Amino acid sequence: xxxxxxxxxxxxxxxxxxxxxxxxxxxxxxxxxxxxxxxxxxxxxxxxxxxxxxxxxxxxxxxxxxxxxxxxxxxxxxxxxxxxxxxxxxxxxxxxxxxxxxxxxxxxxxxxxxxxxxxxxxxxxxxxxxxxxxxxxxxxxxxxxxxxxxxxxxxxxxxxxxxxxxxxxxxxxxxxxxxxxxxxxxxxxxxxxxxxxxx
Amino acid sequence: xxxxxxxxxxxxxxxxxxxxxxxxxxxxxxxxxxxxxxxxxxxxxxxxxxxxxxxxxxxxxxxxxxxxxxxxxxxxxxxxxxxxxxxxxxxxxxxxxxxxxxxxxxxxxxxxxxxxxxxxxxxxxxxxxxxxxxxxxxxxxxxxxxxxxxxxxxxxxxxxxxxxxxxxxxxxxxxxxxxxxxxxxxxxxxxxxxxxxxx
Numbered sequence: 001x002x003x004x005x006x007x008x009x010x011x012x013x014x015x016x017x018x019x020x021x022x023x024x025x026x027x028x029x030x031x032x033x034x035x036x037x038x039x040x041x042x043x044x045x046x047x048x049x050x051x052x053x054x055x056x057x058x059x060x061x062x063x064x065x066x067x068x069x070x071x072x073x074x075x076x077x078x079x080x081x082x083x084x085x086x087x088x089x090x091x092x093x094x095x096x097x098x099x100x101x102x103x104x105x106x107x108x109x110x111x112x113x114x115x116x117x118x119x120x121x122x123x124x125x126x127x128x129x130x131x132x133x134x135x136x137x138x139x140x141x142x143x144x145x146x147x148x149x150x151x152x153x154x155x156x157x158x159x160x161x162x163x164x165x166x167x168x169x170x171x172x173x174x175x176x177x178x179x180x181x182x183x184x185x186x187x188x189x190x191x192x193x194x195x196x197x198x199x
Numbered sequence: 200x201x202x203x204x205x206x207x208x209x210x211x212x213x214x215x216x217x218x219x220x221x222x223x224x225x226x227x228x229x230x231x232x233x234x235x236x237x238x239x240x241x242x243x244x245x246x247x248x249x250x251x252x253x254x255x256x257x258x259x260x261x262x263x264x265x266x267x268x269x270x271x272x273x274x275x276x277x278x279x280x281x282x283x284x285x286x287x288x289x290x291x292x293x294x295x296x297x298x299x300x301x302x303x304x305x306x307x308x309x310x311x312x313x314x315x316x317x318x319x320x321x322x323x324x325x326x327x328x329x330x331x332x333x334x335x336x337x338x339x340x341x342x343x344x345x346x347x348x349x350x351x352x353x354x355x356x357x358x359x360x361x362x363x364x365x366x367x368x369x370x371x372x373x374x375x376x377x378x379x380x381x382x383x384x385x386x387x388x389x390x391x392x393x394x395x396x397x398x
Binding site: 006026036038047 | 204208
């Protein structure tokens with residue numbers, strides 16, 4: 001009975017990650033109860049944002065300028081490149097203030113079973129980037145998941161001859177985590193990679 | 200650096216219930232990465248829906264027709280009225296197929312401390328409804344929360360002289376729940392309201 005535009009809205013919201021039938025119903029109900037102007041502002045913000053952002057032709061990050069702020073910024077270290085899965089990861093790394101180099105966004109992780117191959121991880125664009133901007137160090141800041149490990153292995157094999165140093169983020173126990181919840185693989189790696197506790 | 204229209208979108212999404220900083224960032228990131236057409240469809244659906252729905256002038260339910268489908272439907276039992284907090288509750292009750300009467304939507308529950316009084320629970324409109332459509336039974340399908348109990352008490356006191364039967368939904372242990380998680384009040388009520396196990 002709540003059909004028509006309510007149902008359309010609900011179906012639209014269900015396309016978003018983590019939003020199922022119940023949450024979509026609740027959000028749609030909230031939206032149609034909101035002040036008309038506030039709800040319209042949200043609707044318009046979606047339309048405006050999706051039309052403002054596109055992928056940087058150089059590093060593939062989502063950007064509303066072309067090229068992106070990172071590729072424009074000549075103050076950033078040019079000889080160190082951090083390869084991440086998606087735009088959000090680059091901003092998470094920015095927030096650590098540990099890194100002043102450039103980024104490259106793969107957009108996906110290798111998963112041949114799901115049809116995600118070299119084009120989908122933008123490997124050709126990465127090759128173009130490295131040809132135009134040779135680097136001393138390539139940091140593979142990629143999650144140590146199954147797909148992440150495949151992607152790391154692939155990139156190491158392909159690029160080892162071109163890049164002096166290829167690194168990956170440290171693996172081990174997460175701070176604040178409880179050891180008993182760590183997987184056996186995490187614990188094994190953490191044990192092997194133990195480091196001096198004096199510093 | 201992700202500013203402008205991205206930040207506007209994030210601020211808009213944060214106005215929705217259950218969406219904080221992290222979820223808003225994740226959703227906004229997903230929206231700007233989506234197929235442009237799909238994201239625009241969601242934005243447009245919000246604008247369309249909020250402009251299609253308004254409160255039924257008779258029963259206060261959110262509706263895209265005037266009067267609403269329930270108030271239009273002469274096949275529904277006219278002498279029994281179910282009072283609920285919001286539109287979603289009415290649809291939850293519809294889904295049980297237990298009820299064929301009409302609905303009235305309070306829109307809020309009494310909470311004088313939060314400035315929610317008789318106008319906010321649409322009590323004047325409920326009085327108009329009952330004056331125009333006298334009923335035999337009033338079902339108060341209202342949550343047994345603090346505000347819900349106040350609202351139930353208020354409505355019972357005000358309407359006892361006008362309506363033959365005023366009922367409320369059964370209270371007790373929820374099916375599938377574990378007794379040890381029930382509050383003392385729920386358990387006390389469940390004990391007092393125990394009923395024959397033969398049937």
